Amino acid sequence: MKPDCLREAAKRVEELGIKRNSPMFRHALCLVAFMSKQDVAKKIGVLKTLGFSQHHVSKIVRKAPLVLGASEDRIRRVVDFWMRDVGLELQYIAQRPALIMYSLERRLLPRHRLLNVLRAKRLRNLELNYYTAAMGEKTFVEKFVTPYKDIVPSLAEDYGSGHSSMSGLLVKEC
Template sequence: MLVSHLQTALSRTLRSRSRLPATSEAPPLFFFHRLLSSSAAAASASSSSGSFAAVDYLVSRCGLTQEQALKVSASLSHLRSPANPDAVLAYLESTLGIPAADVTRIVVTDPTFLCADVERNLALRVADLHDLGLSRDEITRLLPFAPSSFRNRSLRSNLEFWLAELGSFNKVLQAVRSNSGFLTRDVDKVGRSSVAFLRKCGLDIRRIVGTNRYSSRLLTMKPELLKEVVHRVEELGIKRGQVMFLFGLALLAFTKEELVARRICLLHKVVFSKDDALTIVRKHPLILGLSEQKIKRNVDFLTKDVGLEMSYIVRRPLLLTYSVERRLLPRHCLLKVLREKGLLKGEVGYCSAASMSEKMFMAKFVHPYKNQLPGLVDDYASQRLGKATDAI
């Protein structure tokens, strides 16, 4: 009976392959023989004790650590054998070709995924996405970050809506990576109205994803909550249509009002006047997400080591967001050496040099002088890694 049951489960898995693109490779036959024998042995051991050894299974078969397995095993306590989890794993690994590390991610994120019905649920969702035009590679990239959505019948309609709104699969994936529930929210109840309101505020929907770690959640917030956040952003003096409006919205939507007030007071306390503190927030709202230690460290370095005036920093608050150790200090030291050697021509704005991409900074201030100053490249690299050198 047990072997027959496992063969039936694996047969359903094989039949579900017909829903995948023709390019999908057939699972190796030996895999199923090995899976069948190992599953039978595991099930036999489990039946002798009258329960499914979930923790052991999660560790040995799914790649979880002992700590992770203990944390999520309760979700599988109702199982009496590994038959269904084995069928799910066979489908993920052999039919879809999902790497072991991603399988582990799926189980850690949603352990009940192992209880899904392969034929009646997972295979149907995969077939839906294939019909939408997604390749098997795209499906396997999406699933580890949104496993719960693959048991939701609205996955196809939700994904179709967001593909149209965001313009590409990669944008949708970016949204899902920072918001695992992105594809499970009812777009008719939330998504459409939220998108319409954000457009009314003058925002480009495709720019919202990637603005910060939580910005994709704006797209699935209830409109009434979005309206409250917009009001808070406008109270800071950041108007709709301004470049910083979206950044302010993305930050304040997930930051309590009390914390925002404390951060503004902190800026005022760190030598800035009240007006200057508000100016900094309007110019760069993400400053409100920085810690007190970070703000103090940057202000001290910029005023004492670099010698900048506070008014200079107020006009260029982006300087407060950079790492002193990995960016500001190494670049300051290198420019100082070049000036002392008389190699720099003309005045170099500190903010301009600090805000350049690393590639551009190297091309402009490091590589042109590496022959005149042997070891310059290595010394600069060492500084960025936090290693002391004599040259810089």
């Protein structure tokens, strides 16, 4: 990049509330350098239309600036999933903005379905920390699949087979 463009991008990142000494600064710089001011403003506008306050939006951008790189549709669908399907509040999501970055189809829905099966069989507490449930694949399997594979024999198989058969498991088990 030309030095002037880089300085301008760094200024825009600071205007978003991300300090230069923050570990997120370089991530935001890489993103903002290739986004127009209007595109950044549109993403912030999407977060606000979903109900996030200016305080929440600032927190989200400071903690996970890459949210601004996600498509508007993706942001809407993931936040809607967390609020409507899971029942999380905006404040919870704003505190943990990485939740917005996870793939709805590949990570969130299969895990949500699996956890619903465990709840239906009364094997997991209803008061689950969803931030923990969105953890890495290996840890998730160790914590939520492996301990129950003997009690719900098809659980590991269904979860591991592309996650598409989890909906059938839900119908059978609920």
